[in-house]
Amino acid sequence: MREYVHYQPVSEVPGLVLSTARFAEFSFDRHFHLDFHVGLVSEGVQRQGSHGRTVLLGPGRIALMPPGEIHDGMAEDGGEYTLKTFRLSQELVASLTEEISGRPRPPELSSAVLDDPLLAGRLMRLHDTLHDDGCAGSLDAQTQWLTLLESLLRQSRAIVPERVPGALSPGQWSRVRDYCFSRLADKITLDELAGLCGLGRFQFLKQFKLTIGMTPYAWLLRLRLERACELLLQGPQAIATVAQAVGFYDQSHFNRAFRQAYGVAPSRFRA
Structure with a gap:
Protein backbone atom coordinates (compact mmCIF):
# COMPACT_ATOMS: atom_id res chain seq x y z
CA MET A 1 0.00 0.00 0.00
CA ARG A 2 1.24 3.50 -0.84
CA GLU A 3 1.23 5.84 2.15
CA TYR A 4 0.45 9.51 1.55
CA VAL A 5 -0.40 12.77 3.31
CA HIS A 6 -2.08 15.77 1.70
CA TYR A 7 -2.59 19.18 3.35
CA GLN A 8 -4.90 21.86 1.96
CA PRO A 9 -5.42 25.34 3.42
CA VAL A 10 -8.98 26.56 2.82
CA SER A 11 -8.58 30.09 1.47
CA GLU A 12 -12.20 31.06 2.16
CA VAL A 13 -11.89 30.06 5.84
CA PRO A 14 -8.64 31.65 7.12
CA GLY A 15 -7.07 29.49 9.81
CA LEU A 16 -8.49 26.20 8.52
CA VAL A 17 -6.30 23.47 7.01
CA LEU A 18 -7.64 20.10 5.87
CA SER A 19 -5.50 16.98 5.79
CA THR A 20 -6.12 13.55 4.31
CA ALA A 21 -3.69 10.68 4.90
CA ARG A 22 -3.28 6.93 4.47
CA PHE A 23 -0.90 5.21 6.91
CA ALA A 24 0.34 1.68 7.60
CA GLU A 25 3.97 1.59 8.72
CA PHE A 26 4.30 5.27 9.58
CA SER A 27 3.66 6.25 13.21
CA PHE A 28 3.52 9.60 14.96
CA ASP A 29 6.01 10.04 17.79
CA ARG A 30 4.85 11.92 20.88
CA HIS A 31 4.14 15.46 19.77
CA PHE A 32 1.76 18.40 20.14
CA HIS A 33 0.11 21.05 17.94
CA LEU A 34 -0.40 24.78 18.25
CA ASP A 35 -3.84 24.51 16.64
CA PHE A 36 -7.04 22.60 17.45
CA HIS A 37 -7.45 19.24 15.66
CA VAL A 38 -10.62 17.33 14.81
CA GLY A 39 -9.67 13.84 13.60
CA LEU A 40 -11.78 11.25 11.78
CA VAL A 41 -10.84 7.77 10.57
CA SER A 42 -12.83 6.57 7.55
CA GLU A 43 -11.15 3.15 7.21
CA GLY A 44 -9.15 1.05 9.65
CA VAL A 45 -8.23 1.98 13.23
CA GLN A 46 -5.68 4.39 14.68
CA ARG A 47 -4.31 3.78 18.18
CA GLN A 48 -3.70 7.02 19.99
CA GLY A 49 -1.93 7.54 23.31
CA SER A 50 -2.43 10.60 25.54
CA HIS A 51 -2.30 11.24 29.31
CA GLY A 52 -1.16 7.67 29.95
CA ARG A 53 -4.20 6.11 28.34
CA THR A 54 -4.85 4.59 24.92
CA VAL A 55 -7.90 5.19 22.75
CA LEU A 56 -8.86 3.59 19.44
CA LEU A 57 -10.12 5.88 16.72
CA GLY A 58 -12.16 4.17 14.02
CA PRO A 59 -15.19 4.94 11.82
CA GLY A 60 -17.99 6.67 13.74
CA ARG A 61 -15.66 8.25 16.32
CA ILE A 62 -14.37 11.83 16.48
CA ALA A 63 -11.06 12.78 18.15
CA LEU A 64 -10.70 16.28 19.57
CA MET A 65 -7.15 17.43 20.30
CA PRO A 66 -6.60 20.89 21.80
CA PRO A 67 -3.41 22.93 21.41
CA GLY A 68 -0.48 21.72 23.49
CA GLU A 69 -1.84 18.22 24.17
CA ILE A 70 0.95 15.59 24.06
CA HIS A 71 -0.07 12.49 22.08
CA ASP A 72 1.05 9.90 19.54
CA GLY A 73 -0.66 7.81 16.84
CA MET A 74 -0.15 4.60 14.88
CA ALA A 75 -2.03 1.87 13.06
CA GLU A 76 -3.68 -0.69 15.33
CA ASP A 77 -2.20 -4.22 15.14
CA GLY A 78 -0.17 -3.54 12.00
CA GLY A 79 -3.20 -2.57 9.93
CA GLU A 80 -3.84 0.40 7.68
CA TYR A 81 -6.03 3.44 8.24
CA THR A 82 -7.25 6.57 6.47
CA LEU A 83 -7.26 9.75 8.55
CA LYS A 84 -9.04 13.03 7.77
CA THR A 85 -8.35 16.07 9.93
CA PHE A 86 -9.63 19.60 10.39
CA ARG A 87 -6.83 21.81 11.74
CA LEU A 88 -8.29 25.03 13.20
CA SER A 89 -6.10 27.91 14.36
CA GLN A 90 -6.69 29.23 17.87
CA GLU A 91 -7.89 32.52 16.36
CA LEU A 92 -10.46 30.73 14.19
CA VAL A 93 -11.77 28.66 17.12
CA ALA A 94 -12.03 31.78 19.29
CA SER A 95 -14.03 33.66 16.63
CA LEU A 96 -16.34 30.69 16.02
CA THR A 97 -17.03 30.10 19.70
CA GLU A 98 -17.78 33.79 20.23
CA GLU A 99 -20.15 33.76 17.24
CA ILE A 100 -21.95 30.62 18.45
CA SER A 101 -21.99 31.34 22.19
CA GLY A 102 -22.38 35.10 22.04
CA ARG A 103 -19.62 35.43 24.64
CA PRO A 104 -16.20 37.00 23.88
CA ARG A 105 -14.12 34.57 25.90
CA PRO A 106 -11.79 31.69 25.00
CA PRO A 107 -13.41 28.22 24.76
CA GLU A 108 -12.61 25.58 27.36
CA LEU A 109 -11.05 22.95 25.10
CA SER A 110 -9.97 19.50 26.25
CA SER A 111 -9.10 16.24 24.52
CA ALA A 112 -11.98 13.84 23.94
CA VAL A 113 -13.19 11.03 21.72
CA LEU A 114 -16.86 11.31 20.81
CA ASP A 115 -18.87 8.25 19.77
CA ASP A 116 -21.31 9.75 17.28
CA PRO A 117 -21.50 7.98 13.89
CA LEU A 118 -24.08 10.45 12.54
CA LEU A 119 -22.01 13.54 13.38
CA ALA A 120 -18.81 11.81 12.22
CA GLY A 121 -20.43 11.03 8.85
CA ARG A 122 -21.61 14.61 8.43
CA LEU A 123 -18.13 15.92 9.28
CA MET A 124 -16.64 13.54 6.69
CA ARG A 125 -18.98 14.93 4.04
CA LEU A 126 -18.15 18.50 5.07
CA HIS A 127 -14.43 17.68 4.78
CA ASP A 128 -15.02 16.43 1.23
CA THR A 129 -17.08 19.53 0.37
CA LEU A 130 -14.46 21.96 1.67
CA HIS A 131 -11.79 20.11 -0.34
CA ASP A 132 -13.41 21.38 -3.54
CA ASP A 133 -11.89 24.77 -4.40
CA GLY A 134 -14.40 27.61 -4.24
CA CYS A 135 -17.04 25.63 -2.34
CA ALA A 136 -16.24 26.80 1.19
CA GLY A 137 -17.97 30.15 0.65
CA SER A 138 -21.21 28.65 -0.66
CA LEU A 139 -24.40 28.96 1.38
CA ASP A 140 -24.53 25.17 1.79
CA ALA A 141 -20.93 24.86 3.03
CA GLN A 142 -21.25 27.87 5.35
CA THR A 143 -24.44 26.44 6.85
CA GLN A 144 -22.88 22.99 7.35
CA TRP A 145 -19.70 24.52 8.78
CA LEU A 146 -21.46 26.56 11.48
CA THR A 147 -24.07 23.92 12.30
CA LEU A 148 -21.60 21.06 12.65
CA LEU A 149 -19.03 23.09 14.60
CA GLU A 150 -21.79 24.18 16.99
CA SER A 151 -22.82 20.55 17.51
CA LEU A 152 -19.21 19.44 17.96
CA LEU A 153 -18.27 22.15 20.46
CA ARG A 154 -21.52 21.68 22.38
CA GLN A 155 -21.04 17.90 22.68
CA SER A 156 -17.46 18.42 23.87
CA ARG A 157 -18.80 20.92 26.42
CA ALA A 158 -16.40 23.56 25.17
CA ILE A 159 -19.22 26.08 24.85
CA VAL A 160 -22.84 26.73 25.73
CA PRO A 161 -24.58 27.93 22.54
CA GLU A 162 -26.30 31.30 22.69
CA ARG A 163 -30.04 31.14 23.18
CA VAL A 164 -31.62 32.71 20.12
CA PRO A 165 -35.03 34.18 20.96
CA GLY A 166 -37.85 34.53 18.49
CA ALA A 167 -37.98 34.47 14.73
CA LEU A 168 -37.20 36.93 11.95
CA SER A 169 -39.40 39.99 11.84
CA PRO A 170 -41.70 40.40 8.81
CA GLY A 171 -39.37 43.13 7.53
CA GLN A 172 -36.28 40.93 7.86
CA TRP A 173 -37.97 38.00 6.11
CA SER A 174 -39.18 40.29 3.31
CA ARG A 175 -35.66 41.61 2.69
CA VAL A 176 -34.20 38.10 2.56
CA ARG A 177 -36.94 36.80 0.26
CA ASP A 178 -36.73 39.75 -2.15
CA TYR A 179 -32.93 39.56 -2.23
CA CYS A 180 -32.98 35.87 -3.15
CA PHE A 181 -35.69 36.28 -5.81
CA SER A 182 -33.79 39.13 -7.48
CA ARG A 183 -30.39 37.39 -7.44
CA LEU A 184 -31.35 33.80 -8.17
CA ALA A 185 -28.61 33.37 -10.80
CA ASP A 186 -25.91 34.66 -8.45
CA LYS A 187 -23.90 33.09 -5.65
CA ILE A 188 -25.67 33.96 -2.39
CA THR A 189 -23.78 33.60 0.88
CA LEU A 190 -24.79 33.26 4.51
CA ASP A 191 -22.88 36.45 5.31
CA GLU A 192 -25.01 38.41 2.83
CA LEU A 193 -28.33 37.10 4.14
CA ALA A 194 -27.39 37.61 7.78
CA GLY A 195 -26.20 41.14 6.96
CA LEU A 196 -29.58 42.00 5.43
CA CYS A 197 -31.11 41.29 8.84
CA GLY A 198 -28.41 42.93 10.93
CA LEU A 199 -27.62 39.58 12.56
CA GLY A 200 -24.62 37.32 13.05
CA ARG A 201 -24.52 34.17 10.91
CA PHE A 202 -25.33 31.75 13.74
CA GLN A 203 -28.20 33.86 15.06
CA PHE A 204 -29.58 34.25 11.52
CA LEU A 205 -29.47 30.48 10.90
CA LYS A 206 -31.47 29.81 14.07
CA GLN A 207 -34.02 32.56 13.50
CA PHE A 208 -34.50 31.69 9.82
CA LYS A 209 -35.28 28.07 10.69
CA LEU A 210 -37.70 29.19 13.42
CA THR A 211 -39.43 31.41 10.86
CA ILE A 212 -39.56 29.12 7.80
CA GLY A 213 -39.00 25.61 9.14
CA MET A 214 -36.10 25.03 6.73
CA THR A 215 -32.45 26.08 6.62
CA PRO A 216 -31.64 29.02 4.32
CA TYR A 217 -29.81 26.65 1.97
CA ALA A 218 -32.74 24.18 1.74
Whole structure:
Protein backbone atom coordinates (compact mmCIF):
# COMPACT_ATOMS: atom_id res chain seq x y z
CA MET A 1 0.00 0.00 0.00
CA ARG A 2 1.24 3.50 -0.84
CA GLU A 3 1.23 5.84 2.15
CA TYR A 4 0.45 9.51 1.55
CA VAL A 5 -0.40 12.77 3.31
CA HIS A 6 -2.08 15.77 1.70
CA TYR A 7 -2.59 19.18 3.35
CA GLN A 8 -4.90 21.86 1.96
CA PRO A 9 -5.42 25.34 3.42
CA VAL A 10 -8.98 26.56 2.82
CA SER A 11 -8.58 30.09 1.47
CA GLU A 12 -12.20 31.06 2.16
CA VAL A 13 -11.89 30.06 5.84
CA PRO A 14 -8.64 31.65 7.12
CA GLY A 15 -7.07 29.49 9.81
CA LEU A 16 -8.49 26.20 8.52
CA VAL A 17 -6.30 23.47 7.01
CA LEU A 18 -7.64 20.10 5.87
CA SER A 19 -5.50 16.98 5.79
CA THR A 20 -6.12 13.55 4.31
CA ALA A 21 -3.69 10.68 4.90
CA ARG A 22 -3.28 6.93 4.47
CA PHE A 23 -0.90 5.21 6.91
CA ALA A 24 0.34 1.68 7.60
CA GLU A 25 3.97 1.59 8.72
CA PHE A 26 4.30 5.27 9.58
CA SER A 27 3.66 6.25 13.21
CA PHE A 28 3.52 9.60 14.96
CA ASP A 29 6.01 10.04 17.79
CA ARG A 30 4.85 11.92 20.88
CA HIS A 31 4.14 15.46 19.77
CA PHE A 32 1.76 18.40 20.14
CA HIS A 33 0.11 21.05 17.94
CA LEU A 34 -0.40 24.78 18.25
CA ASP A 35 -3.84 24.51 16.64
CA PHE A 36 -7.04 22.60 17.45
CA HIS A 37 -7.45 19.24 15.66
CA VAL A 38 -10.62 17.33 14.81
CA GLY A 39 -9.67 13.84 13.60
CA LEU A 40 -11.78 11.25 11.78
CA VAL A 41 -10.84 7.77 10.57
CA SER A 42 -12.83 6.57 7.55
CA GLU A 43 -11.15 3.15 7.21
CA GLY A 44 -9.15 1.05 9.65
CA VAL A 45 -8.23 1.98 13.23
CA GLN A 46 -5.68 4.39 14.68
CA ARG A 47 -4.31 3.78 18.18
CA GLN A 48 -3.70 7.02 19.99
CA GLY A 49 -1.93 7.54 23.31
CA SER A 50 -2.43 10.60 25.54
CA HIS A 51 -2.30 11.24 29.31
CA GLY A 52 -1.16 7.67 29.95
CA ARG A 53 -4.20 6.11 28.34
CA THR A 54 -4.85 4.59 24.92
CA VAL A 55 -7.90 5.19 22.75
CA LEU A 56 -8.86 3.59 19.44
CA LEU A 57 -10.12 5.88 16.72
CA GLY A 58 -12.16 4.17 14.02
CA PRO A 59 -15.19 4.94 11.82
CA GLY A 60 -17.99 6.67 13.74
CA ARG A 61 -15.66 8.25 16.32
CA ILE A 62 -14.37 11.83 16.48
CA ALA A 63 -11.06 12.78 18.15
CA LEU A 64 -10.70 16.28 19.57
CA MET A 65 -7.15 17.43 20.30
CA PRO A 66 -6.60 20.89 21.80
CA PRO A 67 -3.41 22.93 21.41
CA GLY A 68 -0.48 21.72 23.49
CA GLU A 69 -1.84 18.22 24.17
CA ILE A 70 0.95 15.59 24.06
CA HIS A 71 -0.07 12.49 22.08
CA ASP A 72 1.05 9.90 19.54
CA GLY A 73 -0.66 7.81 16.84
CA MET A 74 -0.15 4.60 14.88
CA ALA A 75 -2.03 1.87 13.06
CA GLU A 76 -3.68 -0.69 15.33
CA ASP A 77 -2.20 -4.22 15.14
CA GLY A 78 -0.17 -3.54 12.00
CA GLY A 79 -3.20 -2.57 9.93
CA GLU A 80 -3.84 0.40 7.68
CA TYR A 81 -6.03 3.44 8.24
CA THR A 82 -7.25 6.57 6.47
CA LEU A 83 -7.26 9.75 8.55
CA LYS A 84 -9.04 13.03 7.77
CA THR A 85 -8.35 16.07 9.93
CA PHE A 86 -9.63 19.60 10.39
CA ARG A 87 -6.83 21.81 11.74
CA LEU A 88 -8.29 25.03 13.20
CA SER A 89 -6.10 27.91 14.36
CA GLN A 90 -6.69 29.23 17.87
CA GLU A 91 -7.89 32.52 16.36
CA LEU A 92 -10.46 30.73 14.19
CA VAL A 93 -11.77 28.66 17.12
CA ALA A 94 -12.03 31.78 19.29
CA SER A 95 -14.03 33.66 16.63
CA LEU A 96 -16.34 30.69 16.02
CA THR A 97 -17.03 30.10 19.70
CA GLU A 98 -17.78 33.79 20.23
CA GLU A 99 -20.15 33.76 17.24
CA ILE A 100 -21.95 30.62 18.45
CA SER A 101 -21.99 31.34 22.19
CA GLY A 102 -22.38 35.10 22.04
CA ARG A 103 -19.62 35.43 24.64
CA PRO A 104 -16.20 37.00 23.88
CA ARG A 105 -14.12 34.57 25.90
CA PRO A 106 -11.79 31.69 25.00
CA PRO A 107 -13.41 28.22 24.76
CA GLU A 108 -12.61 25.58 27.36
CA LEU A 109 -11.05 22.95 25.10
CA SER A 110 -9.97 19.50 26.25
CA SER A 111 -9.10 16.24 24.52
CA ALA A 112 -11.98 13.84 23.94
CA VAL A 113 -13.19 11.03 21.72
CA LEU A 114 -16.86 11.31 20.81
CA ASP A 115 -18.87 8.25 19.77
CA ASP A 116 -21.31 9.75 17.28
CA PRO A 117 -21.50 7.98 13.89
CA LEU A 118 -24.08 10.45 12.54
CA LEU A 119 -22.01 13.54 13.38
CA ALA A 120 -18.81 11.81 12.22
CA GLY A 121 -20.43 11.03 8.85
CA ARG A 122 -21.61 14.61 8.43
CA LEU A 123 -18.13 15.92 9.28
CA MET A 124 -16.64 13.54 6.69
CA ARG A 125 -18.98 14.93 4.04
CA LEU A 126 -18.15 18.50 5.07
CA HIS A 127 -14.43 17.68 4.78
CA ASP A 128 -15.02 16.43 1.23
CA THR A 129 -17.08 19.53 0.37
CA LEU A 130 -14.46 21.96 1.67
CA HIS A 131 -11.79 20.11 -0.34
CA ASP A 132 -13.41 21.38 -3.54
CA ASP A 133 -11.89 24.77 -4.40
CA GLY A 134 -14.40 27.61 -4.24
CA CYS A 135 -17.04 25.63 -2.34
CA ALA A 136 -16.24 26.80 1.19
CA GLY A 137 -17.97 30.15 0.65
CA SER A 138 -21.21 28.65 -0.66
CA LEU A 139 -24.40 28.96 1.38
CA ASP A 140 -24.53 25.17 1.79
CA ALA A 141 -20.93 24.86 3.03
CA GLN A 142 -21.25 27.87 5.35
CA THR A 143 -24.44 26.44 6.85
CA GLN A 144 -22.88 22.99 7.35
CA TRP A 145 -19.70 24.52 8.78
CA LEU A 146 -21.46 26.56 11.48
CA THR A 147 -24.07 23.92 12.30
CA LEU A 148 -21.60 21.06 12.65
CA LEU A 149 -19.03 23.09 14.60
CA GLU A 150 -21.79 24.18 16.99
CA SER A 151 -22.82 20.55 17.51
CA LEU A 152 -19.21 19.44 17.96
CA LEU A 153 -18.27 22.15 20.46
CA ARG A 154 -21.52 21.68 22.38
CA GLN A 155 -21.04 17.90 22.68
CA SER A 156 -17.46 18.42 23.87
CA ARG A 157 -18.80 20.92 26.42
CA ALA A 158 -16.40 23.56 25.17
CA ILE A 159 -19.22 26.08 24.85
CA VAL A 160 -22.84 26.73 25.73
CA PRO A 161 -24.58 27.93 22.54
CA GLU A 162 -26.30 31.30 22.69
CA ARG A 163 -30.04 31.14 23.18
CA VAL A 164 -31.62 32.71 20.12
CA PRO A 165 -35.03 34.18 20.96
CA GLY A 166 -37.85 34.53 18.49
CA ALA A 167 -37.98 34.47 14.73
CA LEU A 168 -37.20 36.93 11.95
CA SER A 169 -39.40 39.99 11.84
CA PRO A 170 -41.70 40.40 8.81
CA GLY A 171 -39.37 43.13 7.53
CA GLN A 172 -36.28 40.93 7.86
CA TRP A 173 -37.97 38.00 6.11
CA SER A 174 -39.18 40.29 3.31
CA ARG A 175 -35.66 41.61 2.69
CA VAL A 176 -34.20 38.10 2.56
CA ARG A 177 -36.94 36.80 0.26
CA ASP A 178 -36.73 39.75 -2.15
CA TYR A 179 -32.93 39.56 -2.23
CA CYS A 180 -32.98 35.87 -3.15
CA PHE A 181 -35.69 36.28 -5.81
CA SER A 182 -33.79 39.13 -7.48
CA ARG A 183 -30.39 37.39 -7.44
CA LEU A 184 -31.35 33.80 -8.17
CA ALA A 185 -28.61 33.37 -10.80
CA ASP A 186 -25.91 34.66 -8.45
CA LYS A 187 -23.90 33.09 -5.65
CA ILE A 188 -25.67 33.96 -2.39
CA THR A 189 -23.78 33.60 0.88
CA LEU A 190 -24.79 33.26 4.51
CA ASP A 191 -22.88 36.45 5.31
CA GLU A 192 -25.01 38.41 2.83
CA LEU A 193 -28.33 37.10 4.14
CA ALA A 194 -27.39 37.61 7.78
CA GLY A 195 -26.20 41.14 6.96
CA LEU A 196 -29.58 42.00 5.43
CA CYS A 197 -31.11 41.29 8.84
CA GLY A 198 -28.41 42.93 10.93
CA LEU A 199 -27.62 39.58 12.56
CA GLY A 200 -24.62 37.32 13.05
CA ARG A 201 -24.52 34.17 10.91
CA PHE A 202 -25.33 31.75 13.74
CA GLN A 203 -28.20 33.86 15.06
CA PHE A 204 -29.58 34.25 11.52
CA LEU A 205 -29.47 30.48 10.90
CA LYS A 206 -31.47 29.81 14.07
CA GLN A 207 -34.02 32.56 13.50
CA PHE A 208 -34.50 31.69 9.82
CA LYS A 209 -35.28 28.07 10.69
CA LEU A 210 -37.70 29.19 13.42
CA THR A 211 -39.43 31.41 10.86
CA ILE A 212 -39.56 29.12 7.80
CA GLY A 213 -39.00 25.61 9.14
CA MET A 214 -36.10 25.03 6.73
CA THR A 215 -32.45 26.08 6.62
CA PRO A 216 -31.64 29.02 4.32
CA TYR A 217 -29.81 26.65 1.97
CA ALA A 218 -32.74 24.18 1.74
CA TRP A 219 -35.21 27.02 1.12
CA LEU A 220 -33.03 28.66 -1.54
CA LEU A 221 -32.42 25.32 -3.26
CA ARG A 222 -36.16 24.71 -3.50
CA LEU A 223 -36.73 28.25 -4.78
CA ARG A 224 -34.16 27.69 -7.52
CA LEU A 225 -35.70 24.38 -8.54
CA GLU A 226 -39.24 25.82 -8.60
CA ARG A 227 -38.06 28.64 -10.84
CA ALA A 228 -36.32 26.06 -13.05
CA CYS A 229 -39.66 24.29 -13.50
CA GLU A 230 -41.23 27.53 -14.72
CA LEU A 231 -38.42 28.12 -17.21
CA LEU A 232 -38.57 24.54 -18.51
CA LEU A 233 -42.29 24.91 -19.23
CA GLN A 234 -41.84 28.19 -21.13
CA GLY A 235 -40.44 26.48 -24.21
CA PRO A 236 -37.42 24.68 -25.62
CA GLN A 237 -34.08 25.84 -24.24
CA ALA A 238 -30.90 24.09 -23.23
CA ILE A 239 -30.88 22.46 -19.80
CA ALA A 240 -27.51 24.12 -19.14
CA THR A 241 -29.07 27.54 -19.82
CA VAL A 242 -31.86 26.89 -17.33
CA ALA A 243 -29.40 25.60 -14.76
CA GLN A 244 -27.27 28.75 -14.98
CA ALA A 245 -30.32 31.01 -14.87
CA VAL A 246 -31.25 29.66 -11.44
CA GLY A 247 -27.76 29.61 -9.96
CA PHE A 248 -26.42 26.15 -10.83
CA TYR A 249 -23.02 26.31 -12.53
CA ASP A 250 -22.63 22.52 -12.60
CA GLN A 251 -25.26 20.83 -14.79
CA SER A 252 -24.74 17.42 -13.17
CA HIS A 253 -25.44 18.97 -9.76
CA PHE A 254 -28.59 20.57 -11.19
CA ASN A 255 -29.73 17.25 -12.67
CA ARG A 256 -29.20 15.41 -9.37
CA ALA A 257 -31.00 18.05 -7.32
CA PHE A 258 -33.90 18.21 -9.78
CA ARG A 259 -34.33 14.43 -9.90
CA GLN A 260 -34.23 14.22 -6.11
CA ALA A 261 -36.90 16.92 -5.79
CA TYR A 262 -39.29 15.84 -8.57
CA GLY A 263 -38.45 12.22 -9.36
CA VAL A 264 -37.52 12.88 -13.00
CA ALA A 265 -34.64 14.48 -14.90
CA PRO A 266 -35.14 18.09 -16.12
CA SER A 267 -35.28 16.85 -19.72
CA ARG A 268 -38.30 14.68 -18.91
CA PHE A 269 -40.14 17.32 -16.87
CA ARG A 270 -41.25 19.18 -19.98
CA ALA A 271 -41.71 16.10 -22.19
